[in-house]
Amino acid sequence: MITKKLGALEVGAQGLGCMGMSQAYGVRDNEAESIATIHRALELGVTLLDTANVYADGVNEELVGRAIRESGVNRDDIVLATKFGIVWTDGQMSAxxxxxxxxxxxxxxxxxxxxxxxxxxxxxxxxxxxxVEETWGALAELVEEGKIRYAGISEASAESIRRAHAVHPVTALQSEWSLWTRGIEDEVLPTCRELGIGIVPFSPLGRGFLTGQVTSVQDLPEDDMRRRLPRFAGENFDKNLAIVEALRALAEEKGVTAGQLALAWVQHHGDDVVPIPGTKRRRYLEENVASVEIALNSLSESDLKAIEDAAPASAVAGARYPESLSRAAGK
Known part of the structure; x- marks a missing residue:
């Protein structure tokens, strides 16, 4: 796999989001497959592994750490990313x-x-x-102590990014970015590029919706968090499904999947963009990784325009989050 730069940090062009191995997207009943997926990712040149302290209340960090230790891969060849700052109280998210x-x-x-x-x-x-200056002062001290190498920020506004960067270099911004979530493009993305900050899009497949694999809410397990998201509800679901069908038609013309085309669209946005699609299965991992080659060699400017015409931001129905999550969605 080719590499890209997140600030001064070099990583494989695609990372792996590990959250779904422990929470959010249905029953977790195969830890062995999750660990095998991480090991296969490392074999394929995926070097950036992403977790957080809040994912299953720390269980995901334990799983990812175990996978790294058992991988046989030199620790210096793995870029482990984790996070702090989200707090849950009575079903409400704060920071x-x-x-x-x-x-x-x-x-x-x-x-x-x-x-x-x-x-x-x-x-x-x-x-x-x-x-934010207090938070980033603490992060700068952790860098000095050798406990962390680089610091990043997630779902932040352009103003917060500038204030943080003035205290200590922001290496990467992690925010949602996909064909159906374009909010960072007007202010946040230009700010990051001005400051030399890498972009790590999470949910680049629209929480799996853009793959075309979810054709009904009934396809989702009872404990799947997507059942609570406005874009997966009622009429919104049907309207968004029409976008995916248009994307699927384009993908078939190129001999790829709708998900690969959606991922390639994100990949194509620059050498400073490293998406982290999540999966807990090796077969989906391998499909996702193949999108890097598609982005490099198979997308023309006319292809990109056709993709955006098939999935215009204005056509997406529903908010990203319900009110209980949106209050802390980004500042």
């Missing part, structure tokens, strides 16, 4: 960013991971009640 809290979270993550350092440590959400 914390106090200096002492940042350091406590880092120590706890290192224990769960069973590793001696974190390569990329993200502020998962900006705390509206704590100056």
């Amino acid at each position: 914390r960013g106090g200096a002492a809290y940042v350091k406590e979270c880092c120590e706890a993550s290192l224990r769960r991971l069973g590793l001696d350092h974190i390569d990329l440590y993200y502020q998962h959400r900006v705390d509206p009640d704590t100056p």
Whole structure:
């Protein structure tokens, strides 16, 4: 796999989001397959593995750490990313960013991971009640102590990114970016490029919707968090499915899947863009990784226009999150 740069950090052109191995997308009943998927990712040149302390209350960090330790791959060849800052209280999501809290979270993550350092440590959400300068002062100290190598920020506004970067270099921004989530393009993306900050799109497949594999809400397990998302509900689902059908028709013309085309569209946006599609199965991982080659060699400017015409941002129905999640979706 080719590599790309997130600031000063070099990684494989596509990463692996590991959240779904432990929470959110249905029953987790095959830890062995999840670990095998991580090992296969490393074999394929995927070097960026993404987790967070909040994913299944730390269980995902434990799983990813175990997979790294058992992989046989040199630790220096793996870029482990985790996060701090999201707090759940009575089903409501909020954020914390106090200096002492940042350091406590880092120590706890290192224990769960069973590793001696974190390569990329993200502020998962900006705390509206704590100056971002305080949070980033703590991150700078963790870098000095060798506990983390680089610091990133997630779902942040252009203003918050600038303020953080003034304290300590922001290596990467992790935000949702896909054919049906385009919010970073107007202000956040130009700011990151001005400052030399890499872009790590999460949910580049629209939480799996853009693959075309979900044709009904009934396809989703009862405990799947997507059942609570507005874009998967009622009339919104049907309207969004029409977008996927148009994308699928284009994909068939090129002999690829709708998901590969959607991922290639994200990949094609630059050498500073490293999407992290999530999966817990090797066969989907391999399909996703193949999109890197499609982005490099199979997409012309006319193809990109056809993709955007098939999936215009204005046609997407429904908000990203319900109200209980949107309050801390990004500042």
